Amino acid sequence: METQTVVELFPLFSVANPETLEWILSVVDEENYGQNEEIIKEDDWGKAVYFVVSGWVKVRSHYNSQETVLEILGKGDFFGEMEVLDESLKHISVIALSEVQLLSISAQRFLQMLLKDTQVHHKMLQLSVRRFRHLYRRFQLHQQTPKIKLIKTLIKLAETYGKLIEEGAEILQIPHQDLADVADISFNECEQIITQLEHQGCLESDSSRQILFLTNLKQLNHFAKQI
Numbered sequence: 530m531e532t533q534t535v536v537e538l539f540p541l542f543s544v545a546n547p548e549t550l551e552w553i554l555s556v557v558d559e560e561n562y563g564q565n566e567e568i569i570k571e572d573d574w575g576k577a578v579y580f581v582v583s584g585w586v587k588v589r590s591h592y593n594s595q596e597t598v599l600e601i602l603g604k605g606d607f608f609g610e611m612e613v614l615d616e617s618l619k620h621i622s623v624i625a626l627s628e629v630q631l632l633s634i635s636a637q638r639f640l641q642m643l644l645k646d647t648q649v650h651h652k653m654l655q656l657s658v659r660r661f662r663h664l665y666r667r668f669q670l671h672q673q674t675p676k677i678k679l680i681k682t683l684i685k686l687a688e689t690y691g692k693l694i695e696e697g698a699e700i701l702q703i704p705h706q707d708l709a710d711v712a713d714i715s716f717n718e719c720e721q722i723i724t725q726l727e728h729q730g731c732l733e734s735d736s737s738r739q740i741l742f743l744t745n746l747k748q749l750n751h752f753a754k755q756i
Contacts, residue, residue, distance in 0.1 A: 530554065530582075530632070538605050539580055541656060544648040553642060557632045562625040569623040574612040577633045581606050584629030585690070585701045592620045598710035601626070601703060603690025610653070613639055627701055627739065667713070675714040679722050680753045682712040683732075687743050697743040702734055 532550040535542050542550060560579075562568055568579070568586060581604050588600040588608065599621070602608060608623060613636040634642070643650045663685075670678050683700075691698035709719035726732040731749050733742040743749060 530559075538582065539607065540605070541580075541607065541649065541652055544652045545646055546648070549642065549646040549649060552645070553634065556638045557634050560631045560633055562629045562631070564625055564627050566625045566629075567622055568625055568629070568631070569609065569621075571620060571622055574609065574621065575636060577635050578607060578609040578613055578639045579623075580632040580634075581608075582630040582632060585626040585703070586629055587624050587626050587707055589622050589624055590620055591622065598707040601686060601707065601711055603686070603701070605690070610639070611657075626703060626707070671713065675712070675718040676722050676725075677753055678712040678714050679708065679719060680726075680749050682708065683743060684746065684749055684753065687746065691743070694742070697746045699740050699742050702736065702739045702741045 532547070532554060535550065535554065536545075542553065545553070557580075559582075560568075562584075581602060583604055585601065585603045586608070587598045588602070590597045590599050643653060670681060673681075686700050686703075687698035691700040705719045705723065706716050709716045712719065714722075723732060726749075727734070729748075731743065731745045731752075733744050734740075735742065
């Protein structure tokens with residue numbers, strides 16, 4: 530992979546100096562996973578940091594025989610850094626929602642990178658703060674209606690990882706139970722709201738390509754503010 534591609538794809542590396550970028554490309558490994566394949570098992574955390582080149586993944590908690598999707602990530606994002614910097618998570622795994630291409634860098638080399646380039650270290654702190662801010666915003670949604678929770682989840686996924694199209698965006702056709710978990714609503718609520726949004730001309734599904742079209746982002750944002 531070319532250095533310019535890495536810079537454009539991953540904000541973490543946008544501030545890296547040329548020497549750091551060349552070194553990163555010399556030490557990363559390319560990994561590919563099929564849909565529903567487990568990327569990180571419970572005991573694998575803390576060994577490496579993973580960068581999503583293409584595809585979608587879900588971070589899943591499984592505790593007391595109950596599974597819950599905590600987060601959905603896509604192209605340009607990364608995961609595993611917190612477990613390298615601090616204690617590893619328990620009862621958490623990462624599953625491919627689609628075919629996924631990753632770059633991985635070992636924990637030791639990731640820490641070397643942060644020490645080697647202070648600008649990357651600072652950018653890492655900024656991105657970590659942004660993640661915590663996102664979690665705080667999700668917490669603020671706790672008292673909102675199921676519809677506003679789901680709409681804001683869809684908008685966030687579209688704006689962060691989606692492909693922009695005329696009037697809207699396209700994202701992976703994420704399983705409804707996974708969407709419900711991330712939006713903190715029930716499966717039945719998720720089904721009903723998606724059906725309603727489809728009837729209102731805001732969503733369209735293409736099951737053959739596993740794509741969900743957000744056909745009118747402007748209207749979805751309007752709903753999110755008016756509900």
